[in-house]
Amino acid sequence: MKDHVLVYRASTDLRQVKEPRTVSADSGYTNPDDDPRGPWMTSSYVNPATKDRRPNLVYSIDRPGADEAVEHPTHAWKYSPAEHARHVAEHRLWWGTDGNADYPRLKLYLSEAQDMVPVDVWDWSEVGSSDDGGNEVKRIFGHAVFDNPKPTGLVRKAISLIENPDAIVLDSFAGSGTTAHAVLEANKLDGGQRRFILVEMEDYADRLTAERVRRVCEGYGFAGKQSGGNSGPSCSTWPPTALRTPLRDARLTSTSAKPTMVSTSGSFTSPTSTGSSRRTPP
Numbered sequence: 662m663k664d665h666v667l668v669y670r671a672s673t674d675l676r677q678v679k680e681p682r683t684v685s686a687d688s689g690y691t692n693p694d695d696d697p698r699g700p701w702m703t704s705s706y707v708n709p710a711t712k713d714r715r716p717n718l719v720y721s722i723d724r725p726g727a728d729e730a731v732e733h734p735t736h737a738w739k740y741s742p743a744e745h746a747r748h749v750a751e752h753r754l755w756w757g758t759d760g761n762a763d764y765p766r767l768k769l770y771l772s773e774a775q776d777m778v779p780v781d782v783w784d785w786s787e788v789g790s791s792d793d794g795g796n797e798v799k800r801i802f803g804h805a806v807f808d809n810p811k812p813t814g815l816v817r818k819a820i821s822l823i824e825n826p827d828a829i830v831l832d833s834f835a836g837s838g839t840t841a842h843a844v845l846e847a848n849k850l851d852g853g854q855r856r857f858i859l860v861e862m863e864d865y866a867d868r869l870t871a872e873r874v875r876r877v878c879e880g881y882g883f884a885g886k887q888s889g890g891n892s893g894p895s896c897s898t899w900p901p902t903a904l905r906t907p908l909r910d911a912r913l914t915s916t917s918a919k920p921t922m923v924s925t926s927g928s929f930t931s932p933t934s935t936g937s938s939r940r941t942p943p
């Protein structure tokens with residue numbers, strides 16, 4: 662079974678969505694020629710476009726130690742003549758171990774590698790499974806208190822795509838409070854100061870959603886069948902200054918009212934559920 666997670670930006674302030682580099686991604690870089698610039702990998706120099714389509718990227722390339730220049734029979738190169746001249750000057754062209762490759766490849770150095778474009782399939786072994794989400798909640802409350810909570814690893818992964826370590830994370834369908842838990846974990850891991858706003862309309866907003874946040878903040882340990890737990894507080898200060906008593910929106914007492922965010926400074930917002938239409942988020 663697959664979960665579909667929609668991650669979108671609400672403002673152009675968020676310009677870049679990248680994943681931190683992983684050990685596995687970095688392991689593709691090697692240094693077979695002892696390049697003083699360190700480990701490298703290569704990318705193709707050949708453009709997917711044909712010569713007809715990119716005539717400005719068609720030129721001859723000198724192969725070191727050979728008389729004849731190299732041209733591609735059908736396709737253009739990927740780089741302009743000026744960029745190519747820079748690559749040559751910086752000794753970035755790789756012609757294979759014996760120097761006889763048909764076409765050059767471009768050396769890309771690990772020292773210059775940037776964060777990665779996120780992949781769109783997140784494997785459960787990386788971000789956790791439904792079982793993991795359930796077990797996390799059991800470890801906090803001692804028994805199952807919510808159906809199908811998300812694993813914190815999944816939400817933490819979404820949070821990790823945002824570079825700002827002081828971001829405010831909004832979850833308007835808070836449920837068991839996984840998002841707050843994930844934010845606190847993310848802060849603990851990288852020293853960030855992210856804050857969260859949770860919205861939950863059901864009557865468990867305080868006794869479940871907010872209670873999970875309190876327990877995670879205080880540190881919890883469960884001595885039953887579930888292993889694990891969280892021995893120390895996850896909040897930098899306790900009680901955290903931003904963690905407020907859940908708010909209830911008096912405007913939601915009429916049957917036609919819809920849930921509304923009532924606070925941007927409080928970290929927990931809990932409109933009453935009377936008359937609110939329940940929607941299940943994607």
Ligand SMILES: C[S@@+](CC[C@H](N)C(=O)[O-])C[C@H]1O[C@@H](n2cnc3c(N)ncnc32)[C@H](O)[C@@H]1O
Pocket residue numbers: 807809810811812833834835836837838839840860861862863920937938939940941942
């Ligand atoms: C699928 S659950 C979220 C589970 C959560 N991701 C977790 O890991 O526990 C959706 C939650 O959103 C709440 N909800 C649905 N519609 C809402 C609304 N209009 N306003 C506030 N909360 C709402 C539901 O009560 C439910 O607790």
